[in-house]
Amino acid sequence: MMATQAMILEHAAAMPAPTWHFLKMNDTAIEIPEGLEISPHVKVSGPAKILKGADDIERAVEGAQEAWSAKHPAPTQQEIAEREAFLAAEVDATYGGTAQSDYQKHADALEASRSLSQAFEHGLGSEAAMFLQRVAGKRVVVEGEAGQNVEVDMIVKSVPEAVSVAAIDVVAKCGAEVNVRVTVDSQDADNGTNGIAGTTIRVFADVGSRVGIERAQTLGEGYIDLDDIALFAQDNAHVTVKQTVLGADVSFTGLAGDLRGQDSNVVVDTRYLGRGMQKRDFNYLLRHHGPRTKCELRANGVLMDECSKTLRGTIDLIRGCKGAEGSESETVLLIDEGVRNKTVPVILCNEDDVAGNHGATIGHIDEKQLFYLASRGLSQEEAEAMFASAIVEQAALDAGSSEIRESVIRLGERLAPGFDEIFEEEEI
């Protein structure tokens, strides 16, 4: 049996434009324990292919590259010289001649390469994505042909002392609609066990397609969850991602998206619960290339006990994305004093006529809400417990598949015995 070697994936889930290093939130390190059996337990329902070395995504990106290159001819030597002169003058005027940051150099190099495959980034970073791909072995490929509607459900069932990862490629061709729902769950609570579960999902949404990714993680204690997503959206493509993070001792959630096509749209909804000593790490990066592209990142969470959470959300409004709009918002309820919460919204802008918005509501229950709840008999502690329970209950109510719903209810039952009664079918 193949097994993992001890390693640390350094600089994972990194922000493209770092902030102060002393804040210790620019990136994270993912520790992989030694000796975990590489044993993917992945069940797929629906039209999907399981292939070794699948290259559908690569071919789709190559096709997009050709179309993009034809539509965006390489600049002439004169244009390059003019641009460099303009930038040099701007740097002199703005920074007094200060050299570019590493981020700016990287961004300029990426733009100069004109390579879409290089711009196809992973939310947890390339090293973590390669690790996940390696342990997953084969790829699950979900393909929606032009005009086709495809629905696929998957379960990644983690077991103790093992690493169970699914590598998933989603290719939605012109006008296709593809919905993929993934449950990441463990056999039981598995207290004191060691295990890794994860997914690495690549999405190519072609012109006018609609892609929905729903991922719910309800792992037991002792597990590490790795959730890596890479998105690429062509003209008028619409991608929605719904992430629910409820279980596992440590979870890493990363999503990177390239809104290359004009009028493409990405919406990400994240719901999370942190309790005990759990660690939650989120990294989002949406790069707007196309004109009038839109993205919206929404996160809602409840943190209690002594858990910690970091959320990095970067919206990059790149030269050429005129009319683009990006927004990110987070609502976090901090229940206990021992909770550590870090939220870093970043909006990078290198284009006129764009909108970038961010907002965060971080704190305790609003006074008016608290009075209302008290007037119904709930003490502050009872009100806070209700918010924590409600996030699990809402996840079950909103579940897009019976598998997700059942796994969320099982987790709710582990947290509060009797929880499952709420969802018992009513007698007719």
Place this chain on the structure above:
Amino acid sequence: MDNMLLICRGLCASAGEKAILHDVDFEMRSGEAHVLMGPNGAGKSTFGHVIMGDPAFQVTGGSIVFDGIDIVGLSTDKRSKAGLFLSFQAPVEIPGVPLRSFLRAMVDAHGLKMKNKEFKGRIKELSAELDMNPAYLDRELGVGFSGGEKKKVEMLQLLLLRPKLAILDETDSGLDVDALSVVSRGMELYRQECGGTLLVITHNTRILERLTVDRAHVMVAGHIVDEGPASLIDEIDAQGFERYETAGLAIEGK
């Protein structure tokens, strides 16, 4: 004093530096229906909120005795558990909390020992009585609800908790005829099924058409300026509050 449920004596309250209620004396017997009327800004809603223990207001004098206990020092949740209920003029929205979860937490907090099947059955029954779409139960509390839907939810809570005293604060404001009829139905059910005591705070008489009122009180500028039998409502309906407002100003001038 027999059967007296609520007694306020010399009640004074303020919001920060601003005094709002002045020396209010007020009594209600168990099982009665009272109405508190007055022009806008008279302090009627403040009175309801002060009885419920809203921390936005401070009691600066007097007493509130509910069911034989002085509740001025009690927290709002304990007042609720003691049997007080306040229906809000503008119920708050609580994103992230499904209505069903909230109702369950409310029932548990009151120690009603309702098993899940019984809870679901009761909710279903009340939803039907109040003409409320059960789909609301899975929606986040108040989020995207119309004014009428919010008031239905308030009535549902009232009937679920069956408090000893319900204070309905401007429950009729902003409602169309259909929604008003549902609120009236809620009040009737509360009176019939729970034998509940009701204090209706309002500044118009529409909501009172289907309610047998035992006593009416008039508040102007934070003072109780008149009280009497139900016929007082008709007098106010015909003459308005002008004469009281003059009297209120006179009291203020003292």
